[in-house]
Amino acid sequence: MSTAGRGPLRLGTRKSLMAMTQSRLVADALSQRTGHAVELVGVTTEGDVSKALLAQIGGTGVFVNGLRDKLLSGEVDFAVHSLKDLPTAPADGIALAATPPRDDPRDALCGPAKLADLPRGARVGTGSPRRVAQLRALRPDLDVVPIRGNADTRLRKVTDGELDAVVLAFAGLKRIGRLEAVAEVFEPDQMLPAPGQGSLALECRSDRAELRALLGTVDDPATRAAVTAERTVLAVLEAGCSAPVGTYAAEVEEKLHLTATVAAYDGTRQVRLSASGHPERAEELGRELANRLLAQGADQLMGERDIEPR
Numbered sequence: 333m334s335t336a337g338r339g340p341l342r343l344g345t346r347k348s349l350m351a352m353t354q355s356r357l358v359a360d361a362l363s364q365r366t367g368h369a370v371e372l373v374g375v376t377t378e379g380d381v382s383k384a385l386l387a388q389i390g391g392t393g394v395f396v397n398g399l400r401d402k403l404l405s406g407e408v409d410f411a412v413h414s415l416k417d418l419p420t421a422p423a424d425g426i427a428l429a430a431t432p433p434r435d436d437p438r439d440a441l442c443g444p445a446k447l448a449d450l451p452r453g454a455r456v457g458t459g460s461p462r463r464v465a466q467l468r469a470l471r472p473d474l475d476v477v478p479i480r481g482n483a484d485t486r487l488r489k490v491t492d493g494e495l496d497a498v499v500l501a502f503a504g505l506k507r508i509g510r511l512e513a514v515a516e517v518f519e520p521d522q523m524l525p526a527p528g529q530g531s532l533a534l535e536c537r538s539d540r541a542e543l544r545a546l547l548g549t550v551d552d553p554a555t556r557a558a559v560t561a562e563r564t565v566l567a568v569l570e571a572g573c574s575a576p577v578g579t580y581a582a583e584v585e586e587k588l589h590l591t592a593t594v595a596a597y598d599g600t601r602q603v604r605l606s607a608s609g610h611p612e613r614a615e616e617l618g619r620e621l622a623n624r625l626l627a628q629g630a631d632q633l634m635g636e637r638d639i640e641p642r
């Protein structure tokens with residue numbers, strides 16, 4: 333195929349502004365490292381076509397599967413995903429070839445005021461149970477409103493006056509050039525991000541060894557250790573992207589520090605634990621922390637649900 337200099341590498345990407353921007357970033361980094369030209373190939377996935385489908389199956393993997401099909405059929409050579417959108421279960425025939433250096437993993441409040449300055453009962457929109465639970469823990473008086481749609485659509489609900497604020501991933505806002513909307517960035521001690529948030533994932537067919545090595549030139553081992561620990565927590569909890577699970581891992585002085593929370597939707601209870609260890613033990617660290625969360629009632633908290641995103 334095109335791995336050894338015969339024509340550009342074909343990068344399959346969703347066509348949204350966020351996806352195109354992050355794909356272009358990866359394409360540029362890869363060209364710089366390897367000298368290979370990279371061509372973006374826009375792919376329409378089921379998740380882009382059908383909102384009904386997205387609601388029905390909860391979003392897990394719909395964006396990802398369409399791109400994986402193109403990898404397996406050989407229509408594209410590799411794909412770039414937001415890592416937090418990747419299901420934790422490995423996919424047959426697909427390899428996670430690289431996790432580039434992570435962008436800012438934090439969540440951001442977008443609107444006219446910081447969280448503490450929003451009026452009592454202010455309407456704050458988010459589609460994520462993880463954000464719902466942690467927002468309610470911080471400000472039980474808020475009216476947390478479930479919303480869907482891309483970042484632009486969500487931000488418009490604030491400018492239209494339908495909502496007082498929305499919570500979105502800082503990295504995504506940066507990629508679409510909307511950081512001016514940010515009123516406050518939440519530190520992990522206030523709100524733990526989604527596992528893998530702010531990170532990208534490069535996938536290709538697992539049988540293409542040469543291509544995997546080439547893509548591996550943009551891999552960042554510290555990012556990989558961190559997101560491995562975070563995603564293992566999610567996998568062991570058997571929770572998906574729609575679970576009230578927040579995690580954050582980072583390497584400090586060659587040690588990996590991991591914090592994870594499982595929170596009740598009503599914000600009244602939260603289990604939150606931390607652990608640290610050698611980055612090579614990222615997976616074990618995640619597994620051990622998840623088991624400790626379960627021992628403290630995490631499964632019961634995850635089973636509770638009081639709002640459905642619309």
Ligand SMILES: NCc1[nH]cc(CCC(=O)O)c1CC(=O)O
Pocket residue numbers: 414415416417483499500501502503504505528529530531532
């Ligand atoms: N769920 C959609 C999604 N997938 C990745 C990002 C943001 C970028 C990232 O986390 O890497 C977003 C939007 C958001 O949560 O605000």
